Amino acid sequence: xxxxxxxxxxxxxxxxxxxxxxxxxxxxxxxxxxxxxxxxxxxxxxxxxxxxxxxxxxxxxxxxxxxxxxxxxxxxxxxxxxxxxxxxxxxxxxxxxxxxxxxxxxxxxxxxxxxxxxxxxxxxxxxxxxxxxxxxxxxxxxxxxxxxxxxxxxxxxxxxxxxxxxxxxxxxxxxxxxxxxxxxxxxxxxxxxxxxxxxxxxxxxxxxxxxxxxxxxxxxxxxxxxxxxxxxxxxxxxxx
Amino acid sequence: xxxxxxxxxxxxxxxxxxxxxxxxxxxxxxxxxxxxxxxxxxxxxxxxxxxxxxxxxxxxxxxxxxxxxxxxxxxxxxxxxxxxxxxxxxxxxxxxxxxxxxxxxxxxxxxxxxxxxxxxxxxxxxxxxxxxxxxxxxxxxxxxxxxxxxxxxxxxxxxxxxxxxxxxxxxxxxxxxxxxxxxxxxxxxxxxxxxxxxxxxxxxxxxxxxxxxxxxxxxxxxxxxxxxxxxxxxxxxxxxxxxxxxxxxxxxxxxxxxxxxxxxxxxxxxxxxxxxxxx
Numbered sequence: 001x002x003x004x005x006x007x008x009x010x011x012x013x014x015x016x017x018x019x020x021x022x023x024x025x026x027x028x029x030x031x032x033x034x035x036x037x038x039x040x041x042x043x044x045x046x047x048x049x050x051x052x053x054x055x056x057x058x059x060x061x062x063x064x065x066x067x068x069x070x071x072x073x074x075x076x077x078x079x080x081x082x083x084x085x086x087x088x089x090x091x092x093x094x095x096x097x098x099x100x101x102x103x104x105x106x107x108x109x110x111x112x113x114x115x116x117x118x119x120x121x122x123x124x125x126x127x128x129x130x131x132x133x134x135x136x137x138x139x140x141x142x143x144x145x146x147x148x149x150x151x152x153x154x155x156x157x158x159x160x161x162x163x164x165x166x167x168x169x170x171x172x173x174x175x176x177x178x179x180x181x182x183x184x185x186x187x188x189x190x191x192x193x194x195x196x197x198x199x200x201x202x203x204x205x206x207x208x209x210x211x212x213x214x215x216x217x218x219x220x221x222x223x224x225x226x227x228x229x230x231x232x233x234x235x236x237x238x239x240x
Numbered sequence: 241x242x243x244x245x246x247x248x249x250x251x252x253x254x255x256x257x258x259x260x261x262x263x264x265x266x267x268x269x270x271x272x273x274x275x276x277x278x279x280x281x282x283x284x285x286x287x288x289x290x291x292x293x294x295x296x297x298x299x300x301x302x303x304x305x306x307x308x309x310x311x312x313x314x315x316x317x318x319x320x321x322x323x324x325x326x327x328x329x330x331x332x333x334x335x336x337x338x339x340x341x342x343x344x345x346x347x348x349x350x351x352x353x354x355x356x357x358x359x360x361x362x363x364x365x366x367x368x369x370x371x372x373x374x375x376x377x378x379x380x381x382x383x384x385x386x387x388x389x390x391x392x393x394x395x396x397x398x399x400x401x402x403x404x405x406x407x408x409x410x411x412x413x414x415x416x417x418x419x420x421x422x423x424x425x426x427x428x429x430x431x432x433x434x435x436x437x438x439x440x441x442x443x444x445x446x447x448x449x450x451x452x453x454x455x456x457x458x459x460x461x462x463x464x465x466x467x468x469x470x471x472x473x474x475x476x477x478x479x480x481x482x483x484x485x486x487x488x489x490x491x492x493x494x495x496x497x498x499x500x501x502x503x504x505x506x507x508x509x510x511x512x513x514x515x516x517x518x519x
Contacts, residue, residue, distance in 0.1 A: 077429030087424035
């Protein structure tokens, strides 16, 4: 469903991505880990073109992402994204945050959008927060609201960019539980995270990135017990 | 290396603002008294100066230039007519200023290279030349070319001048919305227009309101400059009355008070609006 083929990107003279190749099938769950600055976030931001790549191809569901702006919004509505800093809209309530995309982009009636929003707020277990503004919620609740906001678009893929890095341990669990549920439901997911427990139990494959390239990409049992590359071993010994 | 700033005694050693509150020389009544004495002194100086130069005050003649009652009918005087023109001029200018400012800000933030250059050159050129010269340029050069009458020349000159400042205010407001907000909106599939409408402007406008109020007030004040191209605004009417009557002190003081009342009313209204938007 997602195909990255020889993707390279530079920030000025600095090369962030080096010839990255990755194929993600429908229903697959990929966890990307690696030291900070290794290009993990940049990589998944290339999938919905929040970052533009300079070489190679990014293909989503048979459509190559290019400079075409109209096609871009079409692709983006099918790709959900969850950010480290939540990025909820502070001037709207949680419910309105969830309704904005369905009403403005999908053209749903407010009544239908409200119904769908409540359905997903129930799924992330914060229906009682619907009428509040984001600033009144805890970090974990905000991140779950952000997940609900993305799900309201009924995306085919969900991208998570370090979704728990700004949270304390109790809240991390709330968010991971919701992500676990989502994985159980068969959602295609690409998750950048340092949560190795999540990677071990949920991921179909774990990719290790270093200096802009994917060093290896293996099923978790092999990734954690028998990685091939020296850099992966060193990273795992530091993090586990 | 130690900078001079580091050698200053720490704040805790300075008397805090509340420390001396109970002393008699910090009492509120003394504060008010000092202010009253200061104002009285100023007024005294002005009056004694005026008496000294033998100025013949004729305040009783002023009201007829505002409003007259002839045979039970209300007739507006030239100052009232002038104020009306000033209001009209300002009203149009505010609308055009906001439109130009928004356009300049959006151009400056756009992806178009030439658009950004045009906006930047406009802002720099307008900010760096005197308004008076711009009004002359519009009146003597652009007006005849475009066939505009002097009222619209005035509106256009004022709007283009203030639009440059409004553009910077709007641009700063838009830029103050964090990047993550744009990205979150874009990742939902919102188009650029929808992003501005639903995500960015609702957050940016409350921040822009106080400086935009400043621009509207400066527009009211700067509207006096159109008197040089003989638009019959408040200032022009005042000059005409003074030319006939030599009531320069009374009329100028009256006109200043009218401008002041107008701008204070605007400030109050803007404050209300701000509370309303933030609530």
